[in-house]
Amino acid sequence: MTSHAIPPVALSHDVKLDRLGEIAVKVGLGLAPGQELVMTAPFDALPLVRRITEHAYRAGASLVTTLFADEETTLARYRFAPDGAFDVASGWLYDGMASAFKAGAARLAIAGENPSLLAGQDPDRVSRANRARSKAYMPALELIAGFATNWTIVSYASPSWARAMFPDDPEDIAVARLWHAIFAASRVDGPDPVAAWTEHNAELQRRTALLNASRFAALHFRGPGTDLTVGLADDHEWNGGSTTAGNGLVCNANIPTEEVFTTPHKFRVDGRVRSTKPLSYNGTLIEDIAVKFEAGAIVDAQARTGQDVLLKVLETDEGSRRLGEVALVPFSSPISQSGLLFYNTLYDENAASHIALGQSYSKCIQNGVSRPKDELVTRGANDSLIHIDWMIGSGEVDVDGLRADGSAEPLMRKGDWVS
Amino acid sequence: MTSHAIPPVALSHDVKLDRLGEIAVKVGLGLAPGQELVMTAPFDALPLVRRITEHAYRAGASLVTTLFADEETTLARYRFAPDGAFDVASGWLYDGMASAFKAGAARLAIAGENPSLLAGQDPDRVSRANRARSKAYMPALELIAGFATNWTIVSYASPSWARAMFPDDPEDIAVARLWHAIFAASRVDGPDPVAAWTEHNAELQRRTALLNASRFAALHFRGPGTDLTVGLADDHEWNGGSTTAGNGLVCNANIPTEEVFTTPHKFRVDGRVRSTKPLSYNGTLIEDIAVKFEAGAIVDAQARTGQDVLLKVLETDEGSRRLGEVALVPFSSPISQSGLLFYNTLYDENAASHIALGQSYSKCIQNGVSRPKDELVTRGANDSLIHIDWMIGSGEVDVDGLRADGSAEPLMRKGDWVS
Ligand SMILES: [Zn+2]
Ligand SMILES: [Zn+2]
Ligand SMILES: [Zn+2]
Ligand SMILES: [Zn+2]
Numbered sequence: 001m002t003s004h005a006i007p008p009v010a011l012s013h014d015v016k017l018d019r020l021g022e023i024a025v026k027v028g029l030g031l032a033p034g035q036e037l038v039m040t041a042p043f044d045a046l047p048l049v050r051r052i053t054e055h056a057y058r059a060g061a062s063l064v065t066t067l068f069a070d071e072e073t074t075l076a077r078y079r080f081a082p083d084g085a086f087d088v089a090s091g092w093l094y095d096g097m098a099s100a101f102k103a104g105a106a107r108l109a110i111a112g113e114n115p116s117l118l119a120g121q122d123p124d125r126v127s128r129a130n131r132a133r134s135k136a137y138m139p140a141l142e143l144i145a146g147f148a149t150n151w152t153i154v155s156y157a158s159p160s161w162a163r164a165m166f167p168d169d170p171e172d173i174a175v176a177r178l179w180h181a182i183f184a185a186s187r188v189d190g191p192d193p194v195a196a197w198t199e200h201n202a203e204l205q206r207r208t209a210l211l212n213a214s215r216f217a218a219l220h221f222r223g224p225g226t227d228l229t230v231g232l233a234d235d236h237e238w239n240g241g242s243t244t245a246g247n248g249l250v251c252n253a254n255i256p257t258e259e260v261f262t263t264p265h266k267f268r269v270d271g272r273v274r275s276t277k278p279l280s281y282n283g284t285l286i287e288d289i290a291v292k293f294e295a296g297a298i299v300d301a302q303a304r305t306g307q308d309v310l311l312k313v314l315e316t317d318e319g320s321r322r323l324g325e326v327a328l329v330p331f332s333s334p335i336s337q338s339g340l341l342f343y344n345t346l347y348d349e350n351a352a353s354h355i356a357l358g359q360s361y362s363k364c365i366q367n368g369v370s371r372p373k374d375e376l377v378t379r380g381a382n383d384s385l386i387h388i389d390w391m392i393g394s395g396e397v398d399v400d401g402l403r404a405d406g407s408a409e410p411l412m413r414k415g416d417w418v419s
Numbered sequence: 420m421t422s423h424a425i426p427p428v429a430l431s432h433d434v435k436l437d438r439l440g441e442i443a444v445k446v447g448l449g450l451a452p453g454q455e456l457v458m459t460a461p462f463d464a465l466p467l468v469r470r471i472t473e474h475a476y477r478a479g480a481s482l483v484t485t486l487f488a489d490e491e492t493t494l495a496r497y498r499f500a501p502d503g504a505f506d507v508a509s510g511w512l513y514d515g516m517a518s519a520f521k522a523g524a525a526r527l528a529i530a531g532e533n534p535s536l537l538a539g540q541d542p543d544r545v546s547r548a549n550r551a552r553s554k555a556y557m558p559a560l561e562l563i564a565g566f567a568t569n570w571t572i573v574s575y576a577s578p579s580w581a582r583a584m585f586p587d588d589p590e591d592i593a594v595a596r597l598w599h600a601i602f603a604a605s606r607v608d609g610p611d612p613v614a615a616w617t618e619h620n621a622e623l624q625r626r627t628a629l630l631n632a633s634r635f636a637a638l639h640f641r642g643p644g645t646d647l648t649v650g651l652a653d654d655h656e657w658n659g660g661s662t663t664a665g666n667g668l669v670c671n672a673n674i675p676t677e678e679v680f681t682t683p684h685k686f687r688v689d690g691r692v693r694s695t696k697p698l699s700y701n702g703t704l705i706e707d708i709a710v711k712f713e714a715g716a717i718v719d720a721q722a723r724t725g726q727d728v729l730l731k732v733l734e735t736d737e738g739s740r741r742l743g744e745v746a747l748v749p750f751s752s753p754i755s756q757s758g759l760l761f762y763n764t765l766y767d768e769n770a771a772s773h774i775a776l777g778q779s780y781s782k783c784i785q786n787g788v789s790r791p792k793d794e795l796v797t798r799g800a801n802d803s804l805i806h807i808d809w810m811i812g813s814g815e816v817d818v819d820g821l822r823a824d825g826s827a828e829p830l831m832r833k834g835d836w837v838s
Contacts, residue, residue, distance in 0.1 A: 036507065043465065046489060053492045057499035062507040064496070068487045070465060073472045077483070080476035088455065088481040092522065096515025103511065 011189060013179065019188040020154060021051030023255060025059050027197045028152030029106045030242075030250045033060025036105035038097055042112045043070040045156035052108065052154075067093070071117055071160060077129075078121045086128040089136035098140040104247065107144060107151040114160030115343035118283030127312035130282050134316070134385040145387070146362045146369055147243055150251035153346055155182055164343055185256035185335050185347065197252065204241030207417075208260050211238040216401035219326060220408065221273065221353070223397030225290060230326045230355065231268025233380035235366040238262045246369055258335060258350040261327035263364040265380030267296040269323055275303075276352055277391040280343040284309045289390060297321045298357075313357070319384030324360035328353045331395045331415025345389050353393025353412070358384035430608060432598065438607040439573060440470030442674060444478050446616045447571030448525045449661075449669045452479025455524035457516055461531045462489040464575035471527065471573075486512070490536055490579060496548075497540045505547040508555035517559040523666065526563060526570040533579030534762030537702030546731035549701050553735070553804040564806070565781050565788055566662055569670035572765055574601055583762055604675035604754050604766065616671065623660030626836075627679050630657040635820035638745060639827065640692065640772070642816035644709060649745045649774065650687025652799035654785040657681045665788055677754060677769040680746035682783040684799030686715040688742055694722075695771055696810040699762040703728045708809060716740045717776075732776070738803030744775035744783070750814045750834025764808050772812025772831070777803035 011019075025031050037056050041049050046068075053064045077085060101107060118126050134141075144151055157178035159171050166174035183189045187196040221228045240260035242252050275289035286306030291298045298321040303310045314321045329336070329352055336351040360381040362368035368376055377383065393399075399412040410418045430438075444450050456475050460468050465487075472483045496504060520526060537545050553560075563570055576597035578590055585593035602608045606615040640647045659679035661671050694708035705725030710717045717740040722729045733740045748755070748771055755770040779800040781787035787795055796802065812818075818831040829837045 033501065034503065036509070038511075043487075046462065049489070050491055050495065053495050054499055057495055057501075057504070060501050062500065062504040063509060064492065065509045065512060066487075066489070066492065068462075068485075070468070070485070072469055073483065073485065076469065076472050076476055080473055081481065082452065082476075082479050084453065085476070085481040090455070090482060090484045090519075092457075092515040092519035092524070093484060093512075095518065096511040099514065100509075100511035105511070 016179075016183045016188055017048060018051050019193050020183065020186055021048060021055045023186060023188055023193050023197065024052050024108060024152060024154045025055040026194060028154055028252050028255045029108060029150050031056055031059045031061060031106055031150070032249055034062055035060070036100060036103070037061050037064045037108060038100050038105050039064060039066040039108045039110065041066055041068055041110040042156060042158050043068045044158040045110045045112055048110060048154075048156045071114055074117065078118070078125065083125070086125045087132050089129075089132040091136035094137045094140050098143055101140065101143040101149045104149065106149055106249075109153045110156050111153055111344060111346050112156035112158040112161050114158070114283070115164050115280035116283060116285050117160070119285065121283075123284070123308040123312060126282065126284060126309060130313075131316060131385070138385060141359070145359060147245040149247055150245040150249040152251055152253055152255055154186065154255045155344065155346055157182055161344065165340065181338055181340055181342075184338070185350070187256070201241035201252070204257070204260060208238040208240045211260060211262070214401055214409070216409075217404045218268065218402040219411070220400040220402055221392060221397060223274075223394060225274030226272065226392060226397060228271040228273040228293065228392070229269065229402070230323065231265040231380070232326070233263040233265045233360075233365060235379050236262045237364055237366045237368070239361070239364055243363065254346060254350070256335060256347070256350055258333040259327040259329045259354075261325050261364065263360045263381055264323040264326045264355070265296065266319070266322045266382040267380065269293045269296045273355070273392050275390050275392060276394040276397070277341060277348050278343060279388070279390045280345070281306070281309065281313065281388060285343065286310050296323070313386060313388065316358075316386050317384055319382045320358050320386050322357070322382045322384070323355050324358045324382040324384065324387055325356035325364070325389065327355070327389070328399065328412065329393060330412070330417050331393065348391055349389040352391040353397065353399065353415075354389045354391045356387050356389040358382065358386035358388055435598075435602045435607055436467060437470050438612050439602065439605055440467060440474045442605060442607055442612050442616065443471050443527060443571060443573045444474040445613060447573055447671050447674045448527060448569050450475055450478045450480060450525055450569070451668055453481055454479070455519060455522070456480050456483045456527060457519050457524050458483060458485040458527045458529065460485055460487055460529040461575060461577050462487045463577040464529045464531055467529060467573075467575045490533055493536065497537070497544065502544070505544045506551050508548075508551040510555035513556045513559050517562055520559065520562040520568045523568065525568055525668075528572045529575050530572055530763060530765050531575035531577040531580050532763075533577070533702070534583050534699035535702060535704050536579070538704065540702075542703070542727040542731060545701065545703060545728060549732075550735060550804070557804060560778070564778060566664040568666055569664040569668040571670055571672055571674055573605065573674045574763070574765055576601055580763065584759065600757055600759055600761075603757070604769070606675070620660035620671070623676070623679060627657040627659045630679060630681070633820055633828070635828075636823040637687065637821040638830070639819040639821055640811060640816060642693075642813060644693030645691065645811060645816060647690040647692040647712065647811070648688065648821070649742065650684040650799070651745070652682040652684045652779070652784060654798050655681045656783055656785045656787070658780070658783055662782065673765055673769070675754060675766070675769055677752040678746040678748045678773075680744050680783065682779045682800055683742040683745045683774070684715065685738070685741045685801040686799065688712040688715045692774070692811050694809050694811060695813040695816070696760060696767050697762060698807070698809045699764070700725070700728065700732065700807060704762065705729050715742070732805060732807065735777075735805050736803055738801045739777055739805050741776070741801045741803070742774050743777045743779035743801040743803065743806055744808065746774070746808070747772045747818065747831065748812060749831070749836050750812065767810055768808040771810040772816065772818065772834075773808045773810045775806050775808040777801065777805035777807055
């Protein structure tokens with residue numbers, strides 16, 4: 001007797017890249033026929049830009065416009081521009097993007113930057129340039145953060161990113177390893193990627209429904225160097241997986257995504273917390289962050305590397321030393337289990353529970369997208385030019401949900417969901 | 420006795436490319452310290468973008484932003500987008516560019532497109548897309564055409580352009596031949612490129628001074644298939660070489676440039692004219708154009724190839740069948756003598772006398788930049804969404820200047836200046 005099992009056929013790189021383009025358009029954006037698409041991409045990401053563009057047009061896009069960024073020209077500014085240059089940003093372009101979103105365009109970002117591109121540049125210049133850009137980008141970011149339109153971020157294994165992750169491998173091996181991780185985390189290497197995403201979204205929604213039903217007053221994180229109580233905003237809402245944007249379209253804003261997240265109360269965060277993964281912030285690596293919160297604000301901050309950039313970030317504005325997001329990610333999630341450090345928020349924030357300094361998401365308050373801004377603020381939502389996620393979860397961190405009466409419910413033990 | 424002559428040292432490609440970047444910034448733009456620069460470029464032109472970016476920052480630019488265009492994604496729209504897509508343009512981006520120019524940014528375009536990219540696409544779609552883009556680009560184009568800011572166009576030998584020019588050569592040879600022509604025409608291969616441009620600008624300005632002093636009422640072109648009288652606008656002004664933009668900066672809008680040009684009177688063009696070189700218009704090749712003018716308007720138009728696109732172009736608006744520019748270029752000019760057909764207006768218009776359908780340049784009327792628009796119109800200036808140059812000069816074409824009293828002065832014989 002013989003059995004004729006069909007051997008699994010390994011998918012070629014080109015097929016997986018095409019599937020990533022398809023998932024970006026169908027699951028990431030949920031692009032509607034007739035929509036314009038505005039895409040930003042590293043220069044190297046052209047092959048994925050082309051796959052996404054084709055899938056977008058096949059899905060009925062009217063026009064796809066891609067804004068490419070070349071890292072050498074970014075560096076050229078630090079090398080050759082006069083010092084006064086670093087307070088200038090391309091507001092005309094960001095305002096144009098905001099107009100496009102208001103007029104109904106979808107937005108797709110391809111991540112894949114060199115995580116330490118700006119290492120070695122003057123931190124004061126880096127911080128001034130970041131600040132100028134954040135300020136100029138604010139009108140567009142508000143539309144994005146408020147999900148006025150459907151948007152997503154996917155990623156591309158650019159050589160500079162891969163080299164940073166796998167410094168001991170030859171470049172082609174490093175790129176192949178990073179692609180392997182991206183394709184797996186983006187769920188494009190199984191038999192039916194769209195179905196896999198449908199299932200994953202359902203699981204994340206089950207989790208957010210449980211948390212929303214619990215209506216915890218706060219979360220309590222405990223681990224090495226960490227004893228932190230994060231009060232949740234009044235009327236906070238947990239989100240995860242897909243989102244229905246203001247234009248009615250269902251998008252997955254991050255591909256991959258493993259997190260469920262909500263809005264902390266800007267005045268109700270207390271205690272000490274230590275980062276569990278390095279943070280790559282606009283080209284600077286910030287490692288081993290240790291901060292102390294009092295009544296929602298960071299009152300002491302240290303980092304083993306990048307401390308000068310971190311301290312400048314905290315001075316950005318009123319809201320930059322307060323939290324705008326708290327997110328739970330199980331230690332057993334696939335990105336975490338890959339054991340890789342991506343130096344990229346899109347991946348690292350989906351490998352560990354995290355908090356974000358700065359701007360909160362209005363959709364993480366009940367009916368927040370349609371409520372006036374001052375109502376969100378009185379409920380504890382934070383306002384800032386920045387939104388910077390950093391990782392505080394690991395296999396050594398426990399999380400409890402605290403009820404208004406002070407009682408505690410175990411949520412995570414050794415980094416994983418209790419139930 | 421021996422003589423120790425110093426042999427000429429051949430410059431490397433990299434040195435010439437760097438010099439082209441330097442000429443683009445110093446001669447083309449005349450960039451001022453603190454200016455922003457907005458650059459558009461074919462995707463392939465990255466090496467030149469990097470050279471220009473470095474020279475711009477060295478010259479004190481505050482921020483250089485480059486918008487890259489990838490030809491494959493342009494084609495993807497024609498292949499995969501729904502039919503309704505072709506009336507849409509990225510107005511948000513063009514409006515953003517207009518804002519940047521108003522706020523003082525300089526503008527640099529790198530030309531190098533595949534001249535027949537859209538050959539074989541539905542002419543109706545091509546024309547609708549061109550029309551939508553022209554309309555959306557109008558606010559930015561008006562600032563450019565009115566020299567509200569300093570701007571320039573330079574070129575890059577992209578493989579698709581080189582293949583179109585040299586279809587019988589292997590691609591690397593074709594690219595090398597095109598670079599040879601670009602470097603020569605852009606005057607970067609001599610001992611002192613900036614000095615060469617100073618001298619060339621002085622010669623063009625000597626020519627425009629003579630023509631402005633003559634105050635001809637019309638030009639008369641005679642050659643095979645051509646007997647055309649082009650009335651000149653009242654208060655017309657001849658321009659050539661460098662221009663002082665509205666912001667006070669001196670730029671060379673075209674690198675290379677060999678032409679002197681002015682504004683025809685929109686109602687005073689009569690006779691027949693035949694094109695002497697193919698015209699590449701947004702990816703369509705239009706060859707052997709033959710048209711008849713009456714009282715300024717084209718009343719009959721034919722072309723051996725691309726006639727359908729030509730006829731649609733003429734229907735763009737009121738001004739699209741009237742002239743906005745007439746330009747004189749000697750047959751002995753270096754680009755003409757190269758004997759090459761570039762399928763690119765920047766080069767081919769500088770190899771032959773030409774006329775342009777559509778929008779006129781306000782600086783080609785005396786004090787035109789500061790005069791209200793209706794004053795320009797009453798003097799004969801034309802208005803249109805389009806500005807399309809096509810070549811009517813050759814070694815067989817004579818040009819006379821006609822005075823108001825009907826007397827004629829020979830200007831060109833067999834395509835060259837009489838004096
Ligand atoms: Zn998050
Ligand atoms: Zn976040
Ligand atoms: Zn011209
Ligand atoms: Zn012209």
